[in-house]
Amino acid sequence: MTTPFSDLDHFTALPRVDGIAVAPDGSRVVLTVSALDDDRTGYRRSVWSVPADGSGTPVRLTRSAKGEGGVAVTRSGDVLFVSGRPDESGADDAAQLWLLPAAGGEARPVTALPGGAGGVLATASDADVVALTASLLPNAQGSADAPASFLAADAALRKRRKDLKVGAILHETYPVRFWDHDLGPDEPHVLALDLGGLRERDDADRPAPGEDAPDYPAHLPLPVDLTPTPARSLDHVDGALTPDGRTLVASVGLQEARGFRAALVTIDVATGSRTVVFDEPDVDHEIPRISHDGRTVAWVRTARSTPAGAHEQEVWVAGIAADGTVDVAGARRIAADWDRWPSELVFEHGDGALLVTADQDGRAPVFRIPLDGGAVEQLTHDDWAYSNLRVAEATGEVVALRASWQAPLHPVRIAADGSVTVLATPAPLPDVPSTIEDVETTTTDGTRVRGWLVLPEGDGPHPLLLWIHGGPLNSWNQWSWRWSPQLMAARGYAVLLPDPALSTGYGLDFINRGWNAWGQAPYTDLMAITDAVEAREDIDETRTAAMGGSFGGYMANWVAGHTDRFRAIVTHASLWALEQFNGTTDSSHYWQSIFDAEGMHENDPHRFVADIASPMLVIHGDKDYRVPIGEGLRLWSELAEHHAADDGTMPHRFLYFPDENHWVLKPQHAKVWYETVFAFLAQHVLGEDWRRPELLG
Structure with missing residues (x-):
């Protein structure tokens, strides 16, 4: 069967749904969809509308060269989004918040922020108030008698830095980087907007000849x-x-020696006064959500992990008074016997329960958690992973995005009984070149370990690719455009996607089997389920390979040093020398909550470089700050030290991306990534001649 997965150009051009919002009356769903741009070197988002009852066809709402994102819907049904499209404010190079009226008409900007708008943080259901994020330079101080002067000061300081080509950043706290970008020099703020102050621009708003422009456009609502x-x-x-719209309940960082702990605060929107309501040492309070009637706040409380193990993620609720005061003394935990980790939560219509998504057994169902202390109910019972839950304010319609390894994200409506209606989508689901099975085994310590097996067309026996997930607190439970087993299935490989120790969705004990011991139970779990799959008649156990990225790359390195069973190993963005990694990653304080000194030494893969027998393809991006490039460079250096012939030749390869991050996201580079992986596996697993990808020179 010919599918988009047989051709990388076709695959990268497939449109992808990546965001969802719902109108307050539940009549329509608003989606953001990414599509390949004209030069095929990036993706641009557009905003679409589809009926929420499952009928009709998608309607495109926006078209701009720079694309849109961060979609939200106001109480009146107007669509908010962030876009860098030009506007009459003159801030052409900065993304602003835009509004598309529900009644029809052109989109219009509602901000003119010098550093641009980050995104919508929250909207009020009974008021025109919006909270959004935006970055400001710390020296951009205004005056008390000129509310917009801080924005003018920010614009002037940005221009001076740009004119003088100053890129330096002064840090006063840790951390200094995050994933793929430097932090600073500007700092994220939360601004409030009252959209009721938005009006049409007229001649009176334009300065007369010789007059200075106002600090901020008078026809736009003034940010606070x-x-x-x-x-x-x-x-x-x-x-x-x-x-x-009077009170914002937020999870914010409180400074610690290295990094921040998350505390819950309330902020009075009129005055900006802030009250810390929940803050504890070594505890994070996150994902605050407010009930539809405004009387209850729910959030997730998690004690910090230590090398002794991870802790439960607890769901808590507390009352909110009419003046926005949170009843701290009356706060209580709900779902105390539930051992899953919630990834998101929303209040259902009527506020009697929370709707929550969480990893479970290789899926991510929707759960219902009653606020009265009743037992948690699983609402959806299928093989899908649900995310982006949204509840229509007036009608209670529940919509979400869902995906599996056989279908990418697409919008659905979820009924109270858990039944699901698939909605129209501007990104039709592609045909896949595979089938999928749930596989499992029992390890020597009696633990059940399971995964997905993606099988290509034909009876086999098929070559096998063990693909190890990142995280490590993760689960192979839904579609990934970046890590696609379907591309491997289109080339005849069976792909094993296992959830070893440390994976989420199997309870805290399953996670802690691998804590401070990454090279122990996670490794033996992977080998045990590989053994079980290789015993199948449709799998060729003589033609196998292993691959992984991030934590999966760490495991690929560990596997390489502990077995010669795989004909080839691909390691992407991988941890190699743990003591070195410890101080160079962007989040060393978190890293040190996983390992103590003994665990770090015992589970360090670089100690076993001399034992590596399988050819390795090392891949790394220079803009990866989570797993810095030094890990890939040292791995390559030590492979050369121990395995290079006198003439310098090795069976190994190093694919290096000077301008890519942890994931390698640019379409043209993702294509090169897959072409190189295909060629490397074809050489060592399938016995074909090595073919250097054309664009690698």
Whole structure:
């Protein structure tokens, strides 16, 4: 069967749904969809609308050269999004918040922020108030008698840095980088907007000849800074507005020796006054959500992990008074006997329960958690992973995105009984060249270990690719455009996607089997389930390979040093020398909550470089700050030290991306990535001649 997965150009051109919002009346769903741009070197988002009842066809709402994102819907049904499209404010190079009226008409900007708008943090259901994020330079201080002067100061300082080509950043706290970008010099703030102040621009708003332009356009609602002098405390801010728009409940960072702990605070939108309501040493309070009636806040409380093990993620609720005060004394935990980790939560219509998604047994169902202390109910019972839950304010319609390894994200509506209606999508689901089976085995310690087996067409026996997930707190439970087993299946490989120790969705004990011991139970789990799959008649156990990225790359390195059973091993963005990695990753404080000194030494893969027998393809991006390039460079150096012939030749390869990050996201580079992996596996697993990808020179 010919599918888009047989051709990388066709595959990279497939449109992808990646965001969802719902109108308050539940009549329509708004989607963001990414599509390949004209020069095939990036993706651009557009905004679409589809009926929420499962009928009709998608309607495109936006078209711009720079694309749109961060979609939200106001109480009146207007669509908010962030876009870098030009506007009449003159801030052409910065993304602004735009509004597309529900009644029809052109989109219009609602901000003119010098550094651009980050995204919508929250909208109020009974008021025109919006909370959004935006970055400001710390020296951009305004005056008390000129509310918009801080924006003028920010614009002037940005221009001076740009004119003088100053790129230096002064850090006063840790961390200094995150994933693939430097932190600073500007700092994220939370701003409040009252969209009721938005009006049409007229001649009176334009300065007369010889007059200076106003600090901020008079026809736009004036942003109010709710978080002056935030430093880096809002790098990961999350929050919700009370229905009246008067109070923001937010999860913000409180500075520690290295990094931040997440605390729950309330912010008065009118005055900006902040009250810390839940803060504990070594505990994070995250994902705050407010009920539809504004009387209850729910959030996730998690004690920090230590090398002794991870802890439960607890769901808590507390009351909110009419003045926005949170009842701290009355806070209580719900779902105390539930051993899953919630990834998101929303209040159902009527506020009697929370709807929650969480990994479970290789899926990610929707669960219902009653607020009265009742037992947790699993709402969906299928092989799908659900995410992006949204509840229509007026009608209670529940919509979400869902995916599996056989279908990418697409919009659905979920009924109260758990039945699902598939909605129209502007990104039709592609035909896949495979079938999928649930596989499992029992390890020597009696633990059940399971995974997915993606099988190509034909009876086999098929060559086998063991693909190890990243994380490590993760599960192979849904589609990935970047890591696609379907591309391997199209080339005849069976792909094993296992969830070894440390994987989520199997309870805390399963995670802690691998804590401080990455090279132990995770490794033996992987080998045990590989043994079970290789025993199948449709698998050729003589033609096998292993592959992984990030934590999966660590495991690929560990596998390489501990067995010669695989004909080839691909290791992407991998941890290699743990003591070196310890101080160079962007999040060393988290890393040190996983390993103690003994565990780090005992589970360090670089100690076993001399034992590596399988040819390795090493892949790394220079802009990867989570697993810095030094890991890939040292791995390559030590492979050469121990395995190069006198003439310098090796069976190994090193694919290096100077301008890519942890994932390698640019379409043209993703294509080169797969072409190189295909060629390397074809040489060593299938016995074909090595073919250097054309664009690698």
